[in-house]
Amino acid sequence: MTMTSPTTNATLTTENLAVTYTGNREVEAVKGVSLEFAANRLTAIIGPSGCGKSTLLKSLNRLHEIQPNVEIGGDVRLNGESVYDADEPVPEIRRRIGYVPQEPTPLPLSIYENVAYGLRIHGDYESKADLDERVERYLRKVNLWGEVEDRLDAPGAELSTGQIQRLCLARSLAVEPEVLLCDEVTSALDPVSAETVEETLADLKEEYTIVMVTHSMDQARRLADDVVFLYLGEVVEANDVETFFENPQHERTRAFVDGSAIPTTGAVDGEANGDGDGNERATTTDTEPGEPVVAER
Amino acid sequence: MVLDRYARQRLFGWLARGAAALVVAVMVLVVAVTIYRGGRVFITDPAIAVTPPGSRYMLEAEGGFFHAVLGSVFIVGPATVVSAILAVSTAIYLQSDYSSERFSETVNMFLNVLWGTPPIVYGVFVLTVIIAVGAQTSLFFGIVAIAIFQYPIMTRYTDEALRAAPDTVREATYGLGATRFETALITVRAALPGIVAGIVMGFARGIGDAATVLFTAGRSTNMPAGPFEPATTLPVLIFDQAMSFNAEVRSHAYAASFVLIVAVLGLILASKLLAGRYARFAPGGRHS
Amino acid sequence: MTGSTETESAADGSSRLGRRLLAERLSGYWFGGAGYFAVALFALIVLTLLYQSLPLLAEYSVVQALTSSNWDPAHNEFGFLPAIVGTVYVTLLSMAMGTPIAILAAIYIAEYAEGRTKTIVSSFIDVLAAIPSVIFGLVALLVVVPFVGDYLAPAVGSDATGLGIFTVSLVMAIVVTPFMISLAVESLEALPDELRESSLGVGATKWETIRSVLLRAAGPGIFSAVLLGFGRVFGATIVPAMLIGGQTQLPESPLATGQTLPTLIVNDFGELMSLPLTQSALIFVGLLLVVVVWLFNFGAMVVRRRLRRRWQY
Numbered sequence: 068m069t070m071t072s073p074t075t076n077a078t079l080t081t082e083n084l085a086v087t088y089t090g091n092r093e094v095e096a097v098k099g100v101s102l103e104f105a106a107n108r109l110t111a112i113i114g115p116s117g118c119g120k121s122t123l124l125k126s127l128n129r130l131h132e133i134q135p136n137v138e139i140g141g142d143v144r145l146n147g148e149s150v151y152d153a154d155e156p157v158p159e160i161r162r163r164i165g166y167v168p169q170e171p172t173p174l175p176l177s178i179y180e181n182v183a184y185g186l187r188i189h190g191d192y193e194s195k196a197d198l199d200e201r202v203e204r205y206l207r208k209v210n211l212w213g214e215v216e217d218r219l220d221a222p223g224a225e226l227s228t229g230q231i232q233r234l235c236l237a238r239s240l241a242v243e244p245e246v247l248l249c250d251e252v253t254s255a256l257d258p259v260s261a262e263t264v265e266e267t268l269a270d271l272k273e274e275y276t277i278v279m280v281t282h283s284m285d286q287a288r289r290l291a292d293d294v295v296f297l298y299l300g301e302v303v304e305a306n307d308v309e310t311f312f313e314n315p316q317h318e319r320t321r322a323f324v325d326g327s328a329i330p331t332t333g334a335v336d337g338e339a340n341g342d343g344d345g346n347e348r349a350t351t352t353d354t355e356p357g358e359p360v361v362a363e364r
Numbered sequence: 365m366v367l368d369r370y371a372r373q374r375l376f377g378w379l380a381r382g383a384a385a386l387v388v389a390v391m392v393l394v395v396a397v398t399i400y401r402g403g404r405v406f407i408t409d410p411a412i413a414v415t416p417p418g419s420r421y422m423l424e425a426e427g428g429f430f431h432a433v434l435g436s437v438f439i440v441g442p443a444t445v446v447s448a449i450l451a452v453s454t455a456i457y458l459q460s461d462y463s464s465e466r467f468s469e470t471v472n473m474f475l476n477v478l479w480g481t482p483p484i485v486y487g488v489f490v491l492t493v494i495i496a497v498g499a500q501t502s503l504f505f506g507i508v509a510i511a512i513f514q515y516p517i518m519t520r521y522t523d524e525a526l527r528a529a530p531d532t533v534r535e536a537t538y539g540l541g542a543t544r545f546e547t548a549l550i551t552v553r554a555a556l557p558g559i560v561a562g563i564v565m566g567f568a569r570g571i572g573d574a575a576t577v578l579f580t581a582g583r584s585t586n587m588p589a590g591p592f593e594p595a596t597t598l599p600v601l602i603f604d605q606a607m608s609f610n611a612e613v614r615s616h617a618y619a620a621s622f623v624l625i626v627a628v629l630g631l632i633l634a635s636k637l638l639a640g641r642y643a644r645f646a647p648g649g650r651h652s
Numbered sequence: 653m654t655g656s657t658e659t660e661s662a663a664d665g666s667s668r669l670g671r672r673l674l675a676e677r678l679s680g681y682w683f684g685g686a687g688y689f690a691v692a693l694f695a696l697i698v699l700t701l702l703y704q705s706l707p708l709l710a711e712y713s714v715v716q717a718l719t720s721s722n723w724d725p726a727h728n729e730f731g732f733l734p735a736i737v738g739t740v741y742v743t744l745l746s747m748a749m750g751t752p753i754a755i756l757a758a759i760y761i762a763e764y765a766e767g768r769t770k771t772i773v774s775s776f777i778d779v780l781a782a783i784p785s786v787i788f789g790l791v792a793l794l795v796v797v798p799f800v801g802d803y804l805a806p807a808v809g810s811d812a813t814g815l816g817i818f819t820v821s822l823v824m825a826i827v828v829t830p831f832m833i834s835l836a837v838e839s840l841e842a843l844p845d846e847l848r849e850s851s852l853g854v855g856a857t858k859w860e861t862i863r864s865v866l867l868r869a870a871g872p873g874i875f876s877a878v879l880l881g882f883g884r885v886f887g888a889t890i891v892p893a894m895l896i897g898g899q900t901q902l903p904e905s906p907l908a909t910g911q912t913l914p915t916l917i918v919n920d921f922g923e924l925m926s927l928p929l930t931q932s933a934l935i936f937v938g939l940l941l942v943v944v945v946w947l948f949n950f951g952a953m954v955v956r957r958r959l960r961r962r963w964q965y
Binding site for chain 1: 766845846848849850851854856857860865868869871961964
């Protein structure tokens with residue numbers, strides 16, 4: 068309980084992970100994916116919109132379960148322990164595998180309470196002073212402390228979107244997860260805020276195992292240690308960042324990296340809202356040069 | 365500690381389920397009692413809903429309650445038409461470019477107060493007017509009272525429906541050189557499902573309300589004879605029947621309730637079907 | 653911006669454009685009138701009720717009328733206290749019974765129910781919301797009144813008949829619960845899924861997410877829902893008139909008979925309409941109801957604004 072600045076060495080692996088939406092029509096969003104997200108590295112999952120990136124990410128800590136009509140196949144293992152067949156209750160798993168959504172989402176609480184939220188729930192603090200200390204530590208960790216230290220009691224929603232996204236990171240980190248899942252965390256931000264968040268992520272990958280969904284090729288190149296290319300719910304290629312971009316092993320990867328348009332097949336998980344297509348529209352405005360043109364619906 | 369959290373989570377899950385089950389059970393009970401008791405009366409005497417009342421109906425249950433069925437139709441029907449026209453106009457005024465935003469807000473505040481005003485107040489108001497002009501309670505004043513009662517309800521639903529219609533519709537129409545009036549008509553078309561649902565909702569509320577007509581329509585026990593003659597409606601009749609000392613009259617109250625429930629449920633069903641039908645014209649509208 | 657140019661070009665003589673602009677102008681008058689109608693109606697109601705209340709207010713001070721418990725129109729005694737106490741009793745009891753059930757049921761529909769079950773339960777609640785309240789009164793006469801009179805009252809050592817404040821409160825709670833549920837469900841369902849994911853993502857349980865995050869974020873909407881229920885109980889007429897027993901005295905216990913402000917009007921309007929002062933007194937009750945609703949709306953607006961700021965997401 069009193070560990071300081073934890074450095075985790077957690078490895079997350081998937082074994083034949085499959086996610087199927089069983090709504091009006093059956094859609095297999097993730098098709099038998101086996102991957103290893105190595106400890107203390109940042110893995111970027113890229114691919115055209117609607118390819119199942121978000122679905123894959125959320126199934127890593129069973130967050131997709133809040134939607135009805137989803138079936139799962141295979142398993143996810145955290146340091147070898149099964150996530151889907153765990154002895155622990157699901158919230159304990161989610162605590163160890165944290166999640167930051169694409170939209171900057173403050174909880175309806177003050178800045179302070181946003182960070183303290185998870186700690187209070189888990190009872191992970193010894194005294195008010197300890198709680199104060201932890202809130203400050205994690206706000207510093209995401210480079211937000213200086214901007215908010217004099218207004219910790221203000222509603223979280225009154226911050227700018229870039230600040231809110233860092234607040235969300237601090238909130239996730241405060242419960243000391245071993246793995247952090249980030250769903251296009253910069254795509255809803257303006258370029259300047261996006262850069263700040265990227266810097267924060269770059270700092271964090273020293274200490275955490277981070278899995279990040281992005282559809283900016285440049286961001287993957289800048290931040291990632293490993294890259295996974297997902298297409299139509301299947302892994303086309305998974306490699307370290309250098310090999311992936313300089314010497315892609317697959318024709319399709321090369322085409323994607325080189326920027327030739329890969330048509331989205333459409334509707335892989337549009338209905339199930341797994342990828343939040345509505346939100347991705349916002350990102351077309353700040354498409355960075357060199358990013359492949361991905362057909363948007 | 366850990367166990368506590370999950371125990372609490374289960375407990376509240378079951379409480380939530382229990383609360384929903386309780387509400388559903390109450391609803392089943394109310395409808396079942398009405399249909400069972402009302403149905404029993406109808407089986408022995410199916411014609412009472414279309415038989416005019418005898419001269420001693422409230423005392424001895426001679427005849428039936430056709431007068432109240434007709435009264436409901438003649439009062440709530442015209443009231444709904446009048447109220448719908450006014451409500452849609454007001455809502456268009458609030459949501460279109462006819463008014464300044466500031467004035468819209470003021471009107472909205474008054475509408476909110478009207479919306480929350482107890483129906484009995486409308487009844488008292490109309491009765492006060494009746495006394496002031498020296499008239500007598502009649503079908504006409506019943507229409508007035510119900511129309512006033514429905515007006516804020518329908519305005520609110522219409523206002524919400526218009527608000528939900530995308531701005532792009534309005535911009536696109538202006539872009540074609542349309543006047544404010546023509547633009548308003550197109551916006552109404554886009555919001556039609558919501559508006560229709562709101563009007564039917566107002567109709568349903570009007571047909572079920574007793575407090576507004578209690579003192580304004582006359583609580584008549586005879587067939588409605590003309591717009592300025594006393595009349596009654598089903599809810600008022602049920603209220604009077606329920607208080608009767610005659611058991612047979614009281615049992616007629618269930619029969620009348622049966623008719624009322626069927627009418628209201630029919631209206632709701634109609635509103636859902638109509639809303640679905642008109643939804644084709646609503647861009648991005650609800651697909652129910 | 654378009655107004656002046658349109659008028660100028662109207663003179664060009666294009667009759668089609670002329671017709672369109674005429675329609676435009678007439679519609680302006682009509683819609684403007686409709687906008688003012690809402691305000692005018694409200695003003696007319698308040699002024700009429702106020703004017704007709706003046707005879708009473710000339711004889712008694714407002715404070716005197718509101719605090720006296722002696723109601724005897726035949727002898728020109730108009731104390732509203734018993735009816736006010738009855739109204740407060742009924743409103744508070746109903747809300748105490750209805751609100752927790754409504755919020756829990758709304759949570760079930762918005763957060764737990766899925767698929768067919770959800771559709772079925774919500775349409776049951778829609779139906780319940782649409783049933784006229786007179787029918788609830790009627791069924792209550794058959795079900796609730798005997799239950800309270802034969803079982804509940806003896807159990808607590810009371811000789812109440814079953815008609816009274818408690819019965820009214822229970823039935824009114826049933827009447828308003830579905831309204832509150834629909835509104836609360838609406839505001840819960842309007843919340844973005846990211847809120848749920850954010851809370852669950854740090855290891856919160858579903859219930860912790862609902863309690864600490866969703867109920868807060870939907871707070872302003874749920875507050876409005878509760879307030880709507882409040883207003884409906886407060887002004888309810890038919891159910892109390894059928895079930896309260898209609899005795900104008902200060903109620904001794906929740907099971908006692910009593911009177912609410914609206915039932916005062918229903919019970920006394922008919923016979924006593926000929927006495928001018930009584931008529932004025934009952935119209936004053938109407939005015940009182942409007943004023944309270946007004947104050948409530950205003951207070952609610954202020955509170956809602958503060959909640960929305962405090963609990964924004």
